[in-house]
Amino acid sequence: MSTILFPSPVFGPVHSRRLGRSLGVNLLPGDGKICSFDCVYCECGLNDERRPASRMPSRSEVADELERTLKRMRGEGREIDAITYAGNGEPTSHPEFLAVVRDTRALRDKYFPQAKVCLLTNATHLDRAEVREAIELIDRPCLKLDAADRDYIERVNRPNARYDLDEVMGWMKSFHGRCIIQTMFIKGTFEGKSVDNTTDQYVLPWADAVASIAPEGVDIYTLARDTPRDGMQHVPLEELERIAGVLRSRGVHDVHCYP
C-alpha cells in the first residue's frame, strides 16, 4: 500500500480532523522518516524502507520558512487554527526542539495570535528536560499511548531504543493534566501477529492508565490512510464510542473519536 512523506520544514495548511486548519511543521527530513518508534501502521512507512538521504532542517531554516509562510498567508487573508509539529517521524528528536518551539511561539504571536501551537509526539523523549520544558510551552501537546501493555507496544509501536512504560507514564503524569492523550485503535494482523487493541485485554488497562494521567482530553482515532502493509483494518465508530464509554466511566470525559 502507498504511504506518504511530508515536505520539510513547513507543509499545508491541511485540514486536520482534530486541529482544524493546521499548518504543519515537519522537523524531520523531507525525503525520508526518522522516528524512535516504528509503528506497523505508520502512514509515513516503515523506518527501514524510508531512510532519508538529507538532514533535519536547522532551527534557522525552520524559523525562516515558517515566517515566510505565515507572512504570505496573512497577506492573502487566510486563517489558520493551529501550527502543528508533525510529519515524517518524531518531532522531539530534533536537537534544537526547545529553541524551535520558542521561535514558533514568537512567530505565532506576530502573525496569527489566535492559532494554537500543537505537537503530535510519541512521548519517547520525555526523559529529556528540554523536551519537557518545550512541552510546557505548547498549547496542545498530544502524547501517544496506544496501550498500557509492554508486549503490545513492542509488537505494534516497536520502539527502537529502551522504552519503559512505567517511566513514560510517570513523565505523562508530571504534566498534571496539561496534555492530550492520543490513541490509535486498529484491528487485524501484521506479519501474522494480531495488532488488535480493541479487546478488553487492552482497553481496560489502557483506560486505567489514561485515567491515572488525568489528561485534559483524549483523542481516539483509527486508520484513516494507507498503512505500510495490508492486513490491518480500521475500527468502526460504534466500537470507538464503546471504548470512549469505558474511559468516561473512569471519569475522563473530554474524549473525542475520529473514525
Ligand code: SF4
Ligand atoms: S510514532 Fe508516529 S511517526 Fe513514529 S512510527 Fe509511529 S506513527 Fe509513525
